[in-house]
Amino acid sequence: DVDDCIIRQTNTHFRYGYEYLGNSGRLVITPLTDRCYMTLTTALHLHRGGSPKGPAGTGKTETVKDLGKALGMYVIVVNCSEGLDYKSMARMYSGLAQTGAWGCFDEFNRINIEVLSVVAQQILSILSALSANLTRFVFEGRDISLVWSCGIFITMNPGYAGRTELPDNLKSMFRPISMVVPDSTLIAEIILFGEGFSNCKLLAKKVYTLYSLAVQQLSKQDHYDFGLRALTSLLRYAGRKRRLRPDLSDEEILIMSMKDMNIAKLTSVDLPLFxxxxxxxxxxxxxxxxxxxKLREQIEQELRLSGLQITPFTVTKVIQLYETKSSRHSCMIVGRTCSGKTTTWRCLQSALSSLHRSGDTNYNLVR
Known part of the structure; x- marks a missing residue:
């Protein structure tokens, strides 16, 4: 009946938003994601907010973003903290109402309880106006326009220190959805398939088993992460390596990727276990x-020029930093005082710059 693109799910239907979001990656659809989509779309249909809850790395924010992409909506993610006051929250809600974008407020229960009680009234006024199908309404004393497509979502990470319990009047405005255990093996299998690997089911099980055993058997360090985020970034990296080295087998590519992504961060006690x-x-x-x-020779040369001893451990750590920089956007060097952290990055900086100046185009000049 309508000359428009209509999206239907269960008993709900929405007009497509036509927001151009680029050719970015999509989420792997699992039974948990499906259930979350149904809850969130029903919440929007009832003019309520959606509230995925669960521990870190279970896909709360990503699911909201992906649903927004499916419906052609622009999703703005805000990381909440204790520093947010009711005035800054009001400005954000006012903007969402007037543009029709979705707001996903991450770690919403970190906001102070005094601010949350005022925020509840702000959200209520927007949701009430949406329920009444208004195009203009009074928000915080100002008459503003209201676009039908605006949506408010909050994600929560319960049980952490510094988190507050939401007031009941705020809870009633959001439909909760529990995001506890994502299906990591299925996610790994689909990502591997998408990255061009064969025999994905077996490889996914092996990768998931490796990370599960690492959590159980390795020592507990603050900088260790073997969760879903680490698993997906490993598989994406393996996909890039797969395309660069088509001559190697799938197993060899995965082993090289696992070593590149994990060996450098392991302590000397955990390395043999891994x-x-x-x-x-x-x-x-x-x-x-x-x-x-060539790089090893240059590193040894730089260490000599600095008046330092050339030990296998130091050279290995500099090379590991180089490998980490090749596979990550940014990295953090962790260690005790006087364990050679600054020496490591300075030595790599000098080595790469010297190789670049000598005419080797494989290495970049580091300023």
Missing amino acids: NGIMHDLFPGIDAPSADYG
Whole structure:
């Protein structure tokens, strides 16, 4: 009946938003994601907000963003903190109401309880205006326009220190959805398939088993992360490596990626344990090691010029930093005082710059 693109799910229907969001990646659809979509679309249909809850790395924010992409809506993610007051929240809600965008307020229960009680009234006035199908309404004493497509979502991470319990009047405005255990094996399988691997079911099970055993058997360090975020970034990195090295087998590519992403951050006690788990999961497969002959020589030369001793440990750590920089946008060097953190990055900086100045285009000048 309507000359427009209509999206239907269960008993709800929405007009498509036509917001151009670029050719970015999409989420893997699992039973949990499906259930979350249904809850959120029903919440929007009833002129309510959506509230995914669960521990870090279970896909709360990503699911809201992906649903927005499916409906052609612009989603703005705000990381909430104790510093937010009711005035700054009012400005954000006013903007969402007038533009028709979706707002996803991450870690919403970190906001102070005094602010939340005022925020509840602000949200209520927007949701009431949406229920009444108004095009203009009075918000915080000002008459503003209201676009039908605006939506408010909050994600919560319960049980952490510094989190507040939401007031009852605020809870009643949001439909809760529990996001506890994502299906990591299925997610790994679909990502591997999308990145061009074959025999994805078996490989996904091995990767998931490696990360599960790492959580159980390795020591507990603040900088360790073997959750879903780490798993997906490993698989994306393996996909890039797959396209760069088509001559290697899938198992070899995965082993190289796992080593690149994890070896550098492991403590000396955990390293043999991690290698043992990898050897058990991929028996008889030795991944080819990269040849850093030229870089290694230059690192040793820079250490000599700095008046430092050349120890295998120091050289290995500089090369590991180089590998980490190649696979990550940014990295953090962790260690005790006087363990060589600053020396490591300064040595790599000098080595790469010297190689670039000598005419080797494979290395960049580091300022």
